[in-house]
Structure formats: C-alpha cells, structure tokens
Amino acid sequence: MKRIISFFLVLSLIISCGATTSASEEPTTRASLALSGYLAVLLKGTGNKVIVSYQVNATMIATSLGVKNIWFFDSDGNPVDDVTGSIENGLIRTNSNIHAGDFEYPLPAGGSYYAKVNVFAGDEYNYSSRIVTTSTVTIP
Amino acid sequence: MAKKSEKYAYLNRLTTEQLEELLRADFESPEPGDEDAVFHILEVMERREREAPTGRLPEGERAWEEFQRYYSVPEGEDRSLYPWAGEETQGEGEPAEDRTPCGARRQGMRRWFRQGLVAAVTAAALLGGMVVAQAAGLDVFGAIGRWTEDVFHFEPAYTGQAREADTSVREIFAENGIDENLAPTWFPEGFEVVATDVITTEISCTINVALSNEDSQTILIIVQKYAQYDYVENYLFEKDGIGVEIYTNNEMDFYILGNVEVITATWAEGLMMEQISGNISLDDIKMVVDSIGDAKT
Numbered sequence: 001m002k003r004i005i006s007f008f009l010v011l012s013l014i015i016s017c018g019a020t021t022s023a024s025e026e027p028t029t030r031a032s033l034a035l036s037g038y039l040a041v042l043l044k045g046t047g048n049k050v051i052v053s054y055q056v057n058a059t060m061i062a063t064s065l066g067v068k069n070i071w072f073f074d075s076d077g078n079p080v081d082d083v084t085g086s087i088e089n090g091l092i093r094t095n096s097n098i099h100a101g102d103f104e105y106p107l108p109a110g111g112s113y114y115a116k117v118n119v120f121a122g123d124e125y126n127y128s129s130r131i132v133t134t135s136t137v138t139i140p
Numbered sequence: 141m142a143k144k145s146e147k148y149a150y151l152n153r154l155t156t157e158q159l160e161e162l163l164r165a166d167f168e169s170p171e172p173g174d175e176d177a178v179f180h181i182l183e184v185m186e187r188r189e190r191e192a193p194t195g196r197l198p199e200g201e202r203a204w205e206e207f208q209r210y211y212s213v214p215e216g217e218d219r220s221l222y223p224w225a226g227e228e229t230q231g232e233g234e235p236a237e238d239r240t241p242c243g244a245r246r247q248g249m250r251r252w253f254r255q256g257l258v259a260a261v262t263a264a265a266l267l268g269g270m271v272v273a274q275a276a277g278l279d280v281f282g283a284i285g286r287w288t289e290d291v292f293h294f295e296p297a298y299t300g301q302a303r304e305a306d307t308s309v310r311e312i313f314a315e316n317g318i319d320e321n322l323a324p325t326w327f328p329e330g331f332e333v334v335a336t337d338v339i340t341t342e343i344s345c346t347i348n349v350a351l352s353n354e355d356s357q358t359i360l361i362i363v364q365k366y367a368q369y370d371y372v373e374n375y376l377f378e379k380d381g382i383g384v385e386i387y388t389n390n391e392m393d394f395y396i397l398g399n400v401e402v403i404t405a406t407w408a409e410g411l412m413m414e415q416i417s418g419n420i421s422l423d424d425i426k427m428v429v430d431s432i433g434d435a436k437t
Contacts, residue, residue, distance in 0.1 A: 031290075031380035031400045036360075036417055039375040041343050053342045055375070059402040059417065060358055061335070061350060097360050098348045100339045128378075 042134035058121035065121035326431035
C-alpha cells in the first residue's frame with residue numbers, strides 16, 4: 001500500500017513539474033511593458049542624405065526612450081553603416097512618454113537603401129525594444 | 141456640420157503661393173479632389189488680386205482669347221491639354237476624358253487639390269509649429285483597425301463620402317489649433333497635467349499631454365496628424381493577446397486594446413489619430429472616451 005501511494009505521489013510530482021516546465025516554455029505574448037506604439041520611416045533628404053523620421057511612445061513617463069540603433073542596408077541586404085542613438089545626437093530623450101524626430105544621415109550616392117531602426121523605452125523597472133524595418137529609398 | 145465658409149476658413153491663412161501649389165497638386169492627383177475647396181481657393185485668390193493686383197490672374201476676356209488662339213485649334217482635337225503617358229496608346233473612338241495614367245477618369249482640378257491640400261496643410265502646420273487639424277476638404281477616409289496577436293494598426297478605408305473631421309480641442313489643444321471637441325473633459329479624480337509637447341517632424345505633427353496622480357498612475361493623450369495615409373497605417377501599437385474592443389461614444393468609434401498593465405483607446409480618421417492610454421481601469425478609460433465630442437462637459 002505504501003508503495004502504491006508513493007508511486008502515485010511521485011507520478012503526480014512528475015506530472016506537475018512537467019506542466020510547470022511546459023508553461024515556462026510557452027512563448028510569451030509580444031505585449032510590451034514599456035513601449036506603447038512606434039513608427040519609423042526612411043525618407044530621401046537633401047543631396048546624398050537620408051532621413052529617418054521616427055516616433056516612439058511609451059506606456060509611462062520613461063526614464064529614457066527613442067532610437068537605440070539604426071542599421072543601414074543596401075537593397076541587397078548588405079550592411080552599409082550604422083548609428084548608435086544618444087542624447088547628444090537627438091535620438092534619445094529622457095523623462096518623457098514620447099519622442100519623435102528626424103535624423104539625417106549621409107549614405108553613398110547612387111544606391112538604394114533601407115534601415116532597421118531599434119526603438120526602445122524603459123525606466124528602472126521595465127524596458128522594451130523593437131526593430132522596425134523601413135521601406136527602401138534611392139539616392140541618385 | 142460647419143458651414144462651407146467655416147469649413148475652409150483655414151485656407152484663408154495660406155499664402156497665394158501655397159494656394160497655387162494646392163491647385164497644381166490637385167490637378168496632378170489621380171484621385172478625385174474636393175471641388176468646393178478648389179472654388180474657395182479661387183475665390184480667395186480672386187479677392188486678393190482685386191485688393192492688390194499683381195497680374196497673376198488674367199482678365200477673363202483675354203484668357204478666353206488666348207485659349208481660342210493657342211489651344212482650341214483643329215490640330216488639338218481629341219488631344220489632351222496636358223501630356224501624359226497614356227496619350228500615345230489612346231484607341232480609336234476612345235473618349236480622351238476617359239484616359240488617365242492610372243486608368244481612372246480625369247478629374248481636372250480636383251486632383252490638384254487632393255494631394256496639394258495634404259501637402260499645403262502639412263506645410264502650414266510645420267511652418268507654424270501648430271497642428272492644423274481641420275481636415276475639411278479632404279476625402280476623409282474612415283480607418284479600420286487591424287490586429288494580430290501581437291500588434292494593432294489602422295488601415296485606411298474608403299467610405300465613398302467626405303466627412304468632416306471633428307478636431308476641436310480644449311485648453312492646451314486649442315492653443316495649438318486643434319478643435320476642442322477632441323479633448324477629453326473628464327478624468328478620474330486626482331489627475332493633473334504634468335507634461336505637454338508639440339512635436340513636428342517630416343511625417344507628422346503631434347500634440348502630447350501627460351497626466352498623473354499622487355499614486356503615480358498616468359493618462360497619456362496623443363493626437364497626431366500624419367502627412368500621408370500610409371504613415372497612419374504603419375504606426376504599430378503593442379498589445380497583449382486579449383482581443384480588441386470597438387467602443388463608441390456615439391460620435392466616434394474607438395478601438396480599445398490592452399498592453400499588459402496599460403489600456404489604450406485609439407481612434408483614427410483620415411490623417412488624424414488620437415490615442416488615450418493609461419494604467420487605469422477599463423471603465424475609467426471608457427468614461428474618458430465618453431467625454432470626447434461635441435459640447436461634452
């Protein structure tokens with residue numbers, strides 16, 4: 001009798017551990033604790049420059065938010081250049097729920113390019129980031 | 141519904157060059173424009189010319205004489221006044237007016253206005269640093285919300301009818317040229333405005349108002365006007381796996397979506413989008429939404 005009870009106890013323990021493991025392996029939803037909404041667009045600027053026009057909205061008054069990185073690619077997907085966001089270059093803002101702006105950047109003339117823009121928002125408790133891929137812009 | 145003179149009153153603030161650009165863009169647009177707006181522009185230009193003649197607008201008789209002499213000639217029969225790509229492929233017996241580059245019937249000056257109004261309104265807003273939220277004269281499209289498990293965004297939907305955008309805003313919004321009726325007039329007790337922003341970029345003009353209470357709860361109100369419809373469509377909202385609720389305050393349809401601890405109610409029409417979000421209850425969000433609209437107190 002003792003053995004049977006022990007068997008079922010162990011069996012139920014194994015089952016409960018398996019269920020817990022399964023739950024932790026379930027993919028989490030994409031909802032964001034810090035990001036509310038965002039948009040990034042690549043535009044042609046003057047001369048050989050492009051403009052990354054972006055908007056990042058947070059779910060709260062974020063400690064910092066904006067654009068963490070911009071990666072530029074040619075139309076074949078080859079990396080061309082990249083930019084790291086900072087307060088100094090205007091891509092990052094502090095103590096706000098919204099940041100939007102236009103970032104102008106030179107790229108080699110005579111090519112077509114798109115950008116991957118890493119937007120983010122966060123405070124001391126939460127942090128979220130997403131990557132937005134823009135459409136392609138041609139620089140004559 | 142505002143009278144036509146009030147509906148297009150904002151056009152009176154544009155320069156003559158900007159109005160000319162509107163007309164030019166409407167003519168070039170393949171989409172049908174707003175005839176009433178075009179006529180209003182012409183009236184404004186005519187009035188200005190009478191008050192301060194510049195020679196920009198020729199006298200009617202001289203203009204007719206030039207048309208008869210240079211354009212209404214046998215060689216120009218069945219040919220368009222302006223060149224376009226489809227002209228060389230025009231079939232025998234096919235009316236010229238039915239052929240356009242996009243295959244749609246040419247709408248003349250209406251096309252100028254359609255695109256140019258968007259450009260000029262956006263330009264005026266950018267130059268003045270103010271959001272011109274009066275969408276009168278545009279073919280204002282409703283917006284349909286689309287969502288997946290992870291994100292929500294708006295898609296423009298052609299309604300077939302022009303509707304005026306209700307863009308009144310109280311207090312902070314009113315100072316920036318937005319009609320008062322877009323501003324909520326009710327908030328849960330204890331909330332105060334802690335921050336405001338007016339941000340203009342190449343693609344949008346944005347008004348942001350942030351409210352907070354002693355418990356560090358926040359309500360964020362953002363009104364955006366975009367330069368193009370596809371920017372409205374490309375703006376993405378983060379959301380959780382719970383479905384989206386369509387909620388109406390009897391004037392506007394809001395989409396209510398959850399994002400973990402935050403609830404967002406959002407509305408879009410034409411180039412305008414408004415979002416109200418906060419870590420408050422669903423009932424409170426709905427009461428905030430209910431306070432938006434004509435003569436709400």
